[in-house]
Amino acid sequence: MESIVVNGISKWYGKEKLVALKNVSFTVNHGEIFGIIGPDGAGKTSLFRILTTLLLADEGSATVEGKDVVKQYKQIRNEIGYMPGRFSLYQDLTVKENLTFFATIFNTTIKENYHLIKDIYVQLEPFNDRRAGKLSGGMKQKLALCCALIHKPTVLFLDEPTTGVDPVSRKEFWEMLGKLKEQGITILVSTPYMDEASKCDRIALIQNGSILATDTPNAIRQSFDLMLYKAKSHNTALLLKDIRHYSKNLYAYAFGEHVHITFKAGEIDIEELKMNLIERKHHDIILEPDDATIEDCFIQMLRA
């Protein structure tokens, strides 16, 4: 059964009708982690604000747990947890006070839903009397998650929860999401980091307000129908330039410490390319086939 249904949502801003979302549709099933993956400015936050009843869409409709985001916004607010991209708890209240405050306004107590936040809260408890504004970035993030969870929501909206968080905390954060999923909570999460896509059950790739693809991370990777090679030499920057120079039939881009080369099967002879690079005085050349990542898929979709 579906937890979130988005049906042809469009949103534009201002007199110039700057498009934030263009005919966006997707569904999120119960108890899955659904990732909205896209660069900054792709429209992720607008989408979240519409689904959390904070913003009205200009076109289209959406339901959360079967309730319309416009007509039944009051019921939705009781059932969802929302963690905005920007830290937005009371900085002048302590950790405990923030948590108690959000528990109370949902007519519950910390004790009642302690099991939900236990794993996260144990790390926060030593700082119970510290003001939220004085916490480190990772701790703030954990507190915000606790506050979004304290009323036992059925759907959790997390807008870029890992932006600006160190790699270790990011990993921990995703592990926590995995545990929450086991509790049967549907999680809609957005992120600009492509490497986090594989942690989701299903993902939607979004760019300029449009959804490029919606599927499981594996299916999206498998849909990649080009040849992909990774290359490296003593001078990778120059290598990228030389590869691009070699043929117009291939597309090369920097990918971490490697260069990724994509092309249609049969259009490029890899051995010939390697010879060409040696002629151009590259040494320590590595040139081998590689599996496509979500980022490769995203880049390909943007070119198409």
Added chain:
Amino acid sequence: MRTLLYLLQKEFKQIFRNKAILALIMVMPVMQLLILPLAADYEVKNINLVVVDNDHSTVSQQLISTIIASGYFKLVDYSQSYERSLKLIESDAADLILEIPADFEKNLIREEHQQLLLAVNAINGTKANLGGSYLSTIIKNYNQDLRLKIMQGKEQKSTGIINVVSSNWFNPEMNYTAFMVPGILAILVTMVGGFLTALNIVKEREVGTIEQINVTPIKKHHFILGKLIPFWILGNVVFTLGLLISWIAYGIVSEGSLLVLYSFIWVYLLAVLGFGLLISTYSNTQQQAMFIMFFFMMIFILLGGLFTSIDSMPGWAKLLARVNPVTYIIEVFRMVILKGSGLKDILPHLGIVSLIALVLNSWAIRNYKKTA
């Protein structure tokens, strides 16, 4: 109800933690009420006077010493010529020139008629105006005394003199502080109520906490009440503090009932808080709210009748003053504190302020719903 109580608890916690604001709420009324009424005094003293005495007679000497003895004037120069004394006015060392013509005494007694020249430096309007009229009054009085002396024994001339005796009701000694302190207190209450409400709500928007609040089932009216009630209480605290200071420092005790005064403040604070709320719905940052608030505060205060009489304003300004809540609080304060007016006397004021409160608050709530 429980939600509201919890919101209030949270709000007070935040207020008491913000030491700077707390100090401002407590120190501002004390400092302003202790210092401002002493400085913002309408009485003009230390008017710099230059006398050009071309007569050098007993009468001219007496006239000058009478003027100096009044205490309002400071003789900065006893000049030889009018031209020289004008130099002093130009360099701003003098405010007034009194020129006594040659043969002043002789002509006064012989012809029973004489003229004096009074030149006023009108750059500082108030000082010039008041200084000029003080001096004219002193000279007039001196003239009468002189006439009596000269006329003694002689037959009284038939022209009668109209003698006006005035009496200052409700403030018999024209005690300046009794008039100014309630006014300053009124402005303080307005500022504390208006600024704090506007800034507090905008801060929630600026920091983003309002976003988090909006996805909760908190009802709008709970949220708004949760904001208004703490500042309503703080307004009362500031007002009470102000009353105590006016009593201790200036001995001003309200002639009328304190209950009347407080019931007006209760309604008035609703109007001011509503105004703050309205401003907050139109601003996205605390900076914006601050400047909009300043803009209106200046108008409210200058058109409120504290410094200048509303009756002497042009028609359009009078109209503006009529919809300005500050006008009513200053009037009511003066009526109740100085005159001892009762609830019946301030009913019209109470009615209009209630109306202003109703309009501002419903406008603000409507607008709040639209934006949030």
